[in-house]
Amino acid sequence: MSTDTRKRPAYAHLFWWFMFANGGGLAALVLPVHILVQGLLGPLGIVPVVDQHHDTWISVLGNPIVKLYLLVLISLPFFHFAHRLRYLLVDFGVHAAKSVPAQVIFYGGAVVVTLVTIWVLLTTAPISFG
Amino acid sequence: MPAGWWLRKRHYFMYVVREFTALPMALWLLWLLFDIKSAGAGPAGFQPPRSTGFVIFSAVCLVFAMYHSWTFLKLAGVIIHLNVLDKPVPPRLIVFTMFALWALASIVIGAVLIGFGR
Numbered sequence: 001m002s003t004d005t006r007k008r009p010a011y012a013h014l015f016w017w018f019m020f021a022n023g024g025g026l027a028a029l030v031l032p033v034h035i036l037v038q039g040l041l042g043p044l045g046i047v048p049v050v051d052q053h054h055d056t057w058i059s060v061l062g063n064p065i066v067k068l069y070l071l072v073l074i075s076l077p078f079f080h081f082a083h084r085l086r087y088l089l090v091d092f093g094v095h096a097a098k099s100v101p102a103q104v105i106f107y108g109g110a111v112v113v114t115l116v117t118i119w120v121l122l123t124t125a126p127i128s129f130g
Numbered sequence: 131m132p133a134g135w136w137l138r139k140r141h142y143f144m145y146v147v148r149e150f151t152a153l154p155m156a157l158w159l160l161w162l163l164f165d166i167k168s169a170g171a172g173p174a175g176f177q178p179p180r181s182t183g184f185v186i187f188s189a190v191c192l193v194f195a196m197y198h199s200w201t202f203l204k205l206a207g208v209i210i211h212l213n214v215l216d217k218p219v220p221p222r223l224i225v226f227t228m229f230a231l232w233a234l235a236s237i238v239i240g241a242v243l244i245g246f247g248r
Contacts, residue, residue, distance in 0.1 A: 039188025
């Protein structure tokens with residue numbers, strides 16, 4: 001009987017931790033200002049904000065750099081959220097949250113959000129460099 | 131663990147709040163996706179986000195998002211280990227840098243969101 005003691009790098013583990021850490025970091029760095037400006041200051045009329053008028057919003061959404069930024073902004077944090085909420089359920093005694101089906105649901109949900117975001121960004125405003 | 135363990139100590143409670151921040155932030159980002167999608171409805175069908183309910187929702191989400199930022203960026207000093215000229219960078223300097231980055235990113239993104247508005 002032979003035993004292979006060599007360990008292969010845990011690429012899958014590395015990938016999910018990369019997504020978790022960077023998703024959390026991105027949300028920490030940029031999400032509060034989006035909520036403050038687009039969720040409070042704009043709707044209250046304190047400052048002009050890009051998504052308060054259709055012409056300015058659709059114009060900005062056509063920019064490919066903005067599309068890429070919004071894709072990362074929306075999708076990456078969901079991998080962080082999926083991990084946190086799954087383990088919060090485990091902490092509350094929901095041991096099924098550790099199972100493979102639960103992992104598929106939570107991280108698969110983040111993948112679904114990513115795909116929907118790509119679809120929305122590609123179909124909402126035509127790409128424009130203007 | 132016994133039910134209600136997270137209510138027994140403040141430290142446990144704040145840990146749960148920290149983990150829970152994911153839910154309101156996720157909801158707000160889903161709203162942002164909806165806001166983007168609604169632009170595709172054209173000028174007549176577009177409803178700018180101005181309702182009182184949305185403002186209250188955003189205010190609640192902002193509190194959780196700020197708490198996430200505070201706790202996550204403070205951890206940077208523990209998680210990130212850097213050496214410069216073979217000397218370790220002090221954790222306090224790493225945390226300070228992360229908070230400075232937060233301020234800078236907020237100013238730049240805020241300026242873009244407001245600057246392209248009318």
